[in-house]
Amino acid sequence: MSESTETGMASPEAASGAPAEAVPERRIAIVGAGPSGLFAAQSLIAQSDVPVRIDIIDRLPTPYGLLRYGVAPDHTSIKSVANALARTFDDPRVRFLGHIQFGTDTSREELLAAYDAVVYAVGASEDAELGVPGEHLAGSISAREFVAWYSGHPDAQPQHLTGVTAAAAIGVGNVAVDVARVLVKSAEALSTTDMPEAVLAELGRHDVSDVWVIGRRGPHLASFTTVELRELVSLPGLTVTVNPDAFDGIPDDLDRRTKANVEILREAAARGEGDGPRRLHFAFWRRPVALEGTERVETLVLERTRLDESGRVVGTGETERLPVELVMRSIGYRSIPVPGVPFDERASVVSNVEGRVVDAEGVVRPREYVVGWVKRGPVGVIGTNKSDAAQTVRHLVADLGADLGADLGAEATAAGGPRRDIVDVWAERGVKPTTFADWQAIDVAEIERGAALGRARTKIESWRELLDLCRSAD
Ligand SMILES: Cc1cc2nc3c(=O)[nH]c(=O)nc-3n(C[C@H](O)[C@H](O)[C@H](O)COP(=O)(O)OP(=O)(O)OC[C@H]3O[C@@H](n4cnc5c(N)ncnc54)[C@H](O)[C@@H]3O)c2cc1C
Numbered sequence: 001m002s003e004s005t006e007t008g009m010a011s012p013e014a015a016s017g018a019p020a021e022a023v024p025e026r027r028i029a030i031v032g033a034g035p036s037g038l039f040a041a042q043s044l045i046a047q048s049d050v051p052v053r054i055d056i057i058d059r060l061p062t063p064y065g066l067l068r069y070g071v072a073p074d075h076t077s078i079k080s081v082a083n084a085l086a087r088t089f090d091d092p093r094v095r096f097l098g099h100i101q102f103g104t105d106t107s108r109e110e111l112l113a114a115y116d117a118v119v120y121a122v123g124a125s126e127d128a129e130l131g132v133p134g135e136h137l138a139g140s141i142s143a144r145e146f147v148a149w150y151s152g153h154p155d156a157q158p159q160h161l162t163g164v165t166a167a168a169a170i171g172v173g174n175v176a177v178d179v180a181r182v183l184v185k186s187a188e189a190l191s192t193t194d195m196p197e198a199v200l201a202e203l204g205r206h207d208v209s210d211v212w213v214i215g216r217r218g219p220h221l222a223s224f225t226t227v228e229l230r231e232l233v234s235l236p237g238l239t240v241t242v243n244p245d246a247f248d249g250i251p252d253d254l255d256r257r258t259k260a261n262v263e264i265l266r267e268a269a270a271r272g273e274g275d276g277p278r279r280l281h282f283a284f285w286r287r288p289v290a291l292e293g294t295e296r297v298e299t300l301v302l303e304r305t306r307l308d309e310s311g312r313v314v315g316t317g318e319t320e321r322l323p324v325e326l327v328m329r330s331i332g333y334r335s336i337p338v339p340g341v342p343f344d345e346r347a348s349v350v351s352n353v354e355g356r357v358v359d360a361e362g363v364v365r366p367r368e369y370v371v372g373w374v375k376r377g378p379v380g381v382i383g384t385n386k387s388d389a390a391q392t393v394r395h396l397v398a399d400l401g402a403d404l405g406a407d408l409g410a411e412a413t414a415a416g417g418p419r420r421d422i423v424d425v426w427a428e429r430g431v432k433p434t435t436f437a438d439w440q441a442i443d444v445a446e447i448e449r450g451a452a453l454g455r456a457r458t459k460i461e462s463w464r465e466l467l468d469l470c471r472s473a474d
């Protein structure tokens with residue numbers, strides 16, 4: 001299949017009408033084995049204009065990024081997307097080079113010397129901050145940290161819920177819905193998930209009875225999706241309340257999704273008290289202005305809000321105090337600069353035009369590309385990354401096509417001789433990547449651990465155990 005459809009350019013044969021000279025194979029490095037990196041690899045191997053060989057590098061010995069360490073453990077059907085992404089590695093042209101941190105174990109210069117093109121797919125590993133007093137008190141964490149903990153990310157700090165009876169999630173996106181659901185769902189319902197045993201034990205014994213979800217605008221302006229909202233408020237036995245003024249000033253001409261969200265909230269609030277021990281409270285038109293407490297968070301101070309004439313959120317000056325021992329800001333993830341690569345600090349993304357990396361003046365940096373959350377910001381579901389990666393790959397293949405025959409990556413070969421395999425370059429400094437077979441050994445161990453406990457999988461969250469399993473796969 002010539003990828004005239006995929007790449008938008010004619011193959012050399014088609015362009016000249018005569019058999020073309022053999023097109024040289026191009027080596028591509030993709031940094032980040034999350035959904036966007038793997039979709040980029042799939043797009044590259046699906047095209048036939050330029051023969052490619054692809055290395056997918058990740059700082060973890062496990063692929064799939066936030067699909068493994070973000071998507072909620074009780075959402076098993078979306079987790080199964082990993083099976084489709086795993087097929088990327090069935091192709092002999094694709095290698096997984098795990099446990100290699102870009103910026104520490106390898107660099108932009110090193111990759112540009114070893115490859116014809118580099119695609120950055122490192123996602124968003126930090127989070128946005130509220131910028132209010134008390135934000136860094138103990139008991140105030142980001143939803144990202146809470147998610148990383150219950151997902152068994154090896155870098156996650158253990159979370160302790162002892163002494164927490166009321167918790168608040170700030171923000172009304174799908175991540176807020178996820179963290180709220182994990183806290184209000186019964187231990188029994190969570191016990192079938194792949195959460196590490198220590199996490200399940202903590203979630204099985206906590207006394208959190210009240211969970212608040214705080215939106216700085218109205219329910220019609222919330223970014224959670226209808227399916228996720230309905231699932232949350234429909235949990236058996238759950239009492240749901242919504243502040244009465246939440247529905248003030250909601251326009252009549254809502255789109256279908258928004259209308260459904262508002263209806264679901266109205267109905268859940270009208271249902272009255274559930275027969276379970278937990279309560280979920282939505283508080284719209286409220287924004288945090290301070291977190292207070294002596295050693296740890298004791299009170300969340302909220303200010304009532306409204307929209308000004310230009311639609312911006314403004315405070316009314318009227319405040320309320322909410323007693324909570326845990327605050328999870330769920331106001332968005334944030335990408336951090338990729339060492340050596342131009343970064344748009346305002347948007348927190350790698351500077352790019354449709355996936356081609358550009359410098360501060362907007363001039364294209366040849367051979368460098370970007371996909372996923374670090375390209376467009378921390379929004380979009382897994383599927384969004386597929387079309388996003390395809391756009392970048394179209395440009396990449398067109399650029400490689402335009403350079404057919406040119407000595408790409410000339411700096412690598414300036415000293416003479418063929419370009420060296422990056423694995424040999426790393427080996428000289430004692431850096432050894434883990435492989436896809438290593439990941440499969442982890443996968444098998446997790447499935448076996450789960451089977452022993454009557455579950456489909458139990459995640460291994462310790463770096464030491466993960467790396468021991470990699471070594472045992474050698
Ligand atoms: C909590 C949460 C739940 C979600 N739930 C869903 C859901 O249910 N359904 C859905 O469709 N979407 C969901 N999403 C959205 C989805 O996860 C994202 O759209 C998607 O993961 C973004 O893909 P990405 O490849 O850009 O980033 P990521 O998935 O973050 O992948 C980035 C990869 O880069 C690696 N990396 C980072 N830095 C380096 C470095 N310096 N060197 C080497 N490797 C590095 C990381 O280890 C990671 O593997 C959720 C998102 C979050 C935050």
Ligand SMILES: NC(=O)c1ccc[n+]([C@@H]2O[C@H](COP(=O)([O-])OP(=O)(O)OC[C@H]3O[C@@H](n4cnc5c(N)ncnc54)[C@H](OP(=O)(O)O)[C@@H]3O)[C@@H](O)[C@H]2O)c1
Pocket residue numbers: 129130170171172173174175176178215216217221222223224228287288330331332333378379380381
């Ligand atoms: N099941 C799923 O499909 C699933 C699950 C999880 C995540 N995801 C996806 O992953 C992406 C990220 O989700 P997300 O929830 O992190 O982001 P999000 O959808 O952008 O939601 C962020 C929320 O934080 C609020 N917020 C931002 N800054 C704030 C501030 N300073 N003070 C108070 N509130 C603030 C926003 O309110 P404003 O609107 O007022 O700015 C918004 O309600 C989304 O595309 C989401 O759909 C999908």
